[in-house]
Amino acid sequence: MHADVETDEVYAQMTLQPLNPQEQNDAYLPAEMGIMSKQPTNYFCKTLTASDTSTHGGFSVPRRAAERVFPPLDFTQQPPAQELIARDIHDVEWKFRHIFRGQPKRHLLTTGWSVFVSAKRLVAGDSVLFIWNEKNQLWLGIRRANRTQTVMPSSVLSSDSMHIGLLAAAAHAASTNSRFTIFYNPRACPSEFVIPLSKYIKAVFHTRISVGMRFRMLFETEESSVRRYMGTITEVSDADPVRWASSYWRSVKVGWDESTAGERPPRVSLWEIEPLTTFPMYPSLFPLRVKHPWYSGVAGLQGVSV
Amino acid sequence: MHADVETDEVYAQMTLQPLNPQEQNDAYLPAEMGIMSKQPTNYFCKTLTASDTSTHGGFSVPRRAAERVFPPLDFTQQPPAQELIARDIHDVEWKFRHIFRGQPKRHLLTTGWSVFVSAKRLVAGDSVLFIWNEKNQLWLGIRRANRTQTVMPSSVLSSDSMHIGLLAAAAHAASTNSRFTIFYNPRACPSEFVIPLSKYIKAVFHTRISVGMRFRMLFETEESSVRRYMGTITEVSDADPVRWASSYWRSVKVGWDESTAGERPPRVSLWEIEPLTTFPMYPSLFPLRVKHPWYSGVAGLQGVSV
DNA sequence: CGAGTTTGTCGGCCTTTCCGACAAGCGTT
DNA sequence: AACGCTTGTCGGAAAGGCCGACAAACTCG
Numbered sequence: 001m002h003a004d005v006e007t008d009e010v011y012a013q014m015t016l017q018p019l020n021p022q023e024q025n026d027a028y029l030p031a032e033m034g035i036m037s038k039q040p041t042n043y044f045c046k047t048l049t050a051s052d053t054s055t056h057g058g059f060s061v062p063r064r065a066a067e068r069v070f071p072p073l074d075f076t077q078q079p080p081a082q083e084l085i086a087r088d089i090h091d092v093e094w095k096f097r098h099i100f101r102g103q104p105k106r107h108l109l110t111t112g113w114s115v116f117v118s119a120k121r122l123v124a125g126d127s128v129l130f131i132w133n134e135k136n137q138l139w140l141g142i143r144r145a146n147r148t149q150t151v152m153p154s155s156v157l158s159s160d161s162m163h164i165g166l167l168a169a170a171a172h173a174a175s176t177n178s179r180f181t182i183f184y185n186p187r188a189c190p191s192e193f194v195i196p197l198s199k200y201i202k203a204v205f206h207t208r209i210s211v212g213m214r215f216r217m218l219f220e221t222e223e224s225s226v227r228r229y230m231g232t233i234t235e236v237s238d239a240d241p242v243r244w245a246s247s248y249w250r251s252v253k254v255g256w257d258e259s260t261a262g263e264r265p266p267r268v269s270l271w272e273i274e275p276l277t278t279f280p281m282y283p284s285l286f287p288l289r290v291k292h293p294w295y296s297g298v299a300g301l302q303g304v305s306v
Numbered sequence: 307m308h309a310d311v312e313t314d315e316v317y318a319q320m321t322l323q324p325l326n327p328q329e330q331n332d333a334y335l336p337a338e339m340g341i342m343s344k345q346p347t348n349y350f351c352k353t354l355t356a357s358d359t360s361t362h363g364g365f366s367v368p369r370r371a372a373e374r375v376f377p378p379l380d381f382t383q384q385p386p387a388q389e390l391i392a393r394d395i396h397d398v399e400w401k402f403r404h405i406f407r408g409q410p411k412r413h414l415l416t417t418g419w420s421v422f423v424s425a426k427r428l429v430a431g432d433s434v435l436f437i438w439n440e441k442n443q444l445w446l447g448i449r450r451a452n453r454t455q456t457v458m459p460s461s462v463l464s465s466d467s468m469h470i471g472l473l474a475a476a477a478h479a480a481s482t483n484s485r486f487t488i489f490y491n492p493r494a495c496p497s498e499f500v501i502p503l504s505k506y507i508k509a510v511f512h513t514r515i516s517v518g519m520r521f522r523m524l525f526e527t528e529e530s531s532v533r534r535y536m537g538t539i540t541e542v543s544d545a546d547p548v549r550w551a552s553s554y555w556r557s558v559k560v561g562w563d564e565s566t567a568g569e570r571p572p573r574v575s576l577w578e579i580e581p582l583t584t585f586p587m588y589p590s591l592f593p594l595r596v597k598h599p600w601y602s603g604v605a606g607l608q609g610v611s612v
Numbered sequence: 613c614g615a616g617t618t619t620g621t622c623g624g625c626c627t628t629t630c631c632g633a634c635a636a637g638c639g640t641t
Numbered sequence: 642a643a644c645g646c647t648t649g650t651c652g653g654a655a656a657g658g659c660c661g662a663c664a665a666a667c668t669c670g
Contacts, residue, residue, distance in 0.1 A: 050621080056621090058658080099659095102662090106618075110658075357648090358649090360650090361629080362628080363629075363631095405630095409632055412647075
């Protein structure tokens with residue numbers, strides 16, 4: 001993957017290939033499709049343990065991986081340590097203290113690690129990928145584990161896992177066994193392609209949109225918190241009248257209130273916005289009972305790919 | 307002050323007015339030149355206490371200031387809290403948890419505050435300024451207290467305090483009784499306009515500059531450390547031959563050595579550079595005795611405005 | 613299957629940070 | 642002077658985070 005991806009080329013090259021359980025347990029990704037005796041020197045991947053993601057400690061770096069991939073430590077220091085700088089897919093810089101200590105000796109990332117874990121909201125089972133790009137910069141990607149289907153409440157999903165899916169793919173290493181097959185171009189549309197069915201239904205049938213309507217929308221900030229931005233709908237049209245003639249999908253163009261709007265997309269998805277209507281959203285015209293037949297009818301599905 | 311200051315307009319509008327001791331003790335700056343019954347709603351300033359700067363706790367926000375300036379809290383929450391985002395003069399974003407709690411209730415900035423304090427190296431006695439600009443963004447400035455004259459070694463003065471001096475001035479609020487009267491436009495020239503007289507004299511009379519000469523210059527980095535960059539003088543001319551015909555001020559254009567030069571100005575001040583000359587700077591042609599008549603003659607002045 | 617290596621988890625300990633208690637300081641009556 | 646309101650500082654408690662100890666898990670012969 002070339003760092004200045006601006007076109008759709010990567011989109012066309014993407015291939016997502018499920019791994020079998022044994023492959024999935026292998027922490028090291030094959031450098032080429034199978035044929036490779038030595039481990040590659042330019043990246044490693046590790047699935048995070050409970051200790052790695054706990055606030056109690058740092059990140060335990062697999063020894064061979066650290067020695068292959070990280071810059072060599074100065075062993076005249078006691079203990080040997082250095083600062084690692086890595087950048088994520090958003091070109092945000094992360095700094096880690098890399099130290100070699102303990103009895104027996106082991107490589108650890110300490111200071112800076114917990115900030116990264118909490119910012120990315122990583123949990124045990126997720127993976128991190130350290131990889132050198134052709135510009136000799138250390139990149140840092142994440143891949144979230146298949147979340148157990150316990151609860152995925154109406155929280156904001158992260159698009160990061162998809163971003164890194166792309167990165168790993170370009171490194172000939174992308175793989176996922178998640179239940180949703182995705183097809184994703186983060187530059188073209190940062191919105192999630194996979195949403196809970198209930199959210200979709202609520203948006204399509206309970207949100208009456210029109211030009212001029214005011215709304216709010218949640219955004220993840222870099223710091224993992226969530227912010228609301230307000231805006232006005234400026235245009236509503238069919239996304240693709242030819243191929244999706246009967247689709248409920250509408251192309252919704254909006255204007256953002258604040259001057260920092262450049263960071264936010266000119267189009268949004270219907271299910272992402274929260275209308276700020278002063279009238280009570282047609283309570284009688286659209287009684288709640290319309291909701292339940294739908295839910296029971298498609299109860300087997302828990303998500304819908306749009 | 308308009309945030310998109312690119313011209314010299316602000317330079318012309320600036321008026322710095324010393325405050326008497328009583329006014330200085332007043333934490334709130336007058337909004338207009340004296341005539342103003344209500345406090346302005348768009349900014350406040352506070353001198354930091356020992357508790358504010360200790361690692362033990364957060365920042366205690368003066369109640370009236372918080373209620374005037376900060377976005378209103380949602381008092382249905384218990385306790386009421388929100389995230390505040392402010393940007394400093396470098397457009398760096400700082401996030402704070404703003405909470406209203408305790409018995410008696412008070413406004414506090416907790417999470418994020420200590421990071422800010424340590425990043426800016428604030429100590430008790432320094433001031434912070436929260437101010438809304440016309441783009442509806444919250445800005446955050448600092449003004450360092452006059453350090454007790456213990457030691458101000460040959461270190462680089464902080465430009466932050468001057469930046470914020472300008473900001474406050476443009477908000478009709480700048481005031482200082484510091485020993486240097488300043489006259490400052492940070493965009494046109496990020497160099498300090500106020501320098502110790504001795505530094506000025508040394509630069510003008512003891513530094514012989516010429517095109518092609520190599521030099522070093524100190525810069526503050528974001529991380530509070532100081533770095534030396536090297537460069538070459540590419541052009542020397544009178545700053546303004548018409549209005550300052552007899553001035554010793556020279557416009558010195560330079561080229562920087564490293565590829566990160568874009569971050570550094572194309573012009574420098576004579577007194578900021580450190581020539582790398584191999585010959586001993588005309589020691590006999592400009593004997594030191596010329597220095598003392600100057601000093602005694604202007605002994606009442608402790609600084610010089612250029 | 614046994615010895616050596618690697619690494620996940622833990623207790624100990626110190627620092628950071630959040631919290632309300634308390635009282636000093638200040639303005640108003 | 643007394644009162645009420647504001648806010649600076651403190652002790653306590655919880656959380657964060659660095660450390661080596663220990664042992665489970667893994668590797669290799």
